[in-house]
Ligand SMILES: Nc1ncnc2c1ncn2[C@@H]1O[C@H](COP(=O)(O)OP(=O)(O)OP(=O)(O)O)[C@@H](O)[C@H]1O
């Protein structure tokens with residue numbers, strides 16, 4: 001299958017330090033790709049590079065086989081993607097306004113915006129919050145708004161950087177279940193950075209392990225978890241103590 | 248106490264009797280102050296936004312000078328503008344000294360640093376992550392700017408109010424570059440200074456009430472703009 005986004009010999013350097021060194025990497029249509037690795041491994045950097053939000057120091061990034069000139073990413077291309085981070089980063093305004101913003105920026109007609117926002121509020125089970133100020137929501141509610149805001153533009157690829165990390169366990173489980181249903185229905189391609197093996201296990205179908213700015217292993221999630229290579233194994237060992245890998 | 252009551256009586260008298268001289272002075276004060284703060288806002292807002300959102304060499308030094316400028320004594324500002332506009336000075340040919348324009352220039356000099364610095368402070372607090380998120384939502388640079396200005400409306404209006412407070416209270420520079428010429432450059436603050444020196448406390452007090460009302464009115468309008476439509 002043709003990849004949507006493809007990295008070729010990508011390096012990212014900051015202050016003479018290489019934080020990312022990736023000979024090749026792909027995002028394929030329809031997959032839910034997990035990215036896992038220790039703190040400071042370069043996961044967030046990789047995510048930003050894949051979403052055309054951070055300039056690489058070397059190498060090329062392709063979208064549907066076409067090289068995208070560095071530092072000159074067309075707006076239409078940027079607008080095919082959306083991103084949700086660990087912090088919900090909502091704006092001061094109503095929940096409605098927050099979820100609508102991607103469409104407002106794309107200058108959709110007011111009527112369409114209203115209908116779509118209503119639809120996504122409903123899907124995420126937050127219709128009752130529409131008129132509340134987004135800054136006064138609970139963590140779980142705010143993250144639902146954040147995800148709805150990212151999904152409403154019907155992105156070709158949804159990028160997620162630890163969106164569930166700050167939630168308590170029951171809140172996380174409920175949101176993950178809802179989210180999985182939503183994203184499967186929408187058939188959105190997703191890239192998901194997480195520290196949490198349970199989240200990775202539940203959501204992703206492909207997994208890349210990244211340590212020290214390098215991809216150490218990648219493949220179907222069950223295979224990577226059941227047959228980890230030495231780098232992956234040493235990273236996963238800590239987890240195994242607390243979480244038996246039964247699938 | 249008697250003085251205060253006399254002052255209030257006098258003020259009401261002066262306002263009700265429609266004293267043309269008082270009216271002219273008040274009008275000029277309002278005009279000069281509003282023009283000054285408007286220009287300071289038009290320059291200071293973009294400058295503050297730029298300084299708050301970008302990082303470049305020399306930025307900190309520039310910021311340091313602007314911050315020092317916040318405490319610039321008005322008489323020093325007045326001195327500079329006077330020297331600039333003096334007949335043999337660099338802009339002497341414009342013959343602007345002792346004109347309302349000169350007062351506006353001095354008031355811009357003392358209020359621009361305040362507007363700029365406070366705006367910069369507000370924009371500097373926007374996190375990298377927030378900027379990234381807004382960009383990722385599909386915003387162009389211009390759209391990002393509009394979102395940020397809306398988000399920081401409260402801080403921006405506070406910056407403008409602080410600048411306006413400086414402008415309306417200012418007297419030293421206005422005295423120096425305006426000359427307190429009746430019908431031309433006499434504004435409320437300079438008139439108050441003059442009346443006090445003549446011992447006319449009742450008139451001075453009356454004028455001070457007018458000045459306070461003016462400040463109150465403008466600040467109230469800005470506060471209204473700042474505080475409206477907060478959703479909870
Ligand atoms: N702008 C920058 N300047 C210097 N170093 C940076 C910069 N951005 C990231 N780094 C460094 O690059 C490395 C990778 O950062 P990154 O945020 O991608 O890691 P991560 O895998 O997402 O970590 P975490 O699990 O803590 O989120 C870190 O060592 C970080 O300190």
Ligand SMILES: [Mg+2]
Pocket residue numbers: 043044045161
């Ligand atoms: Mg990270």
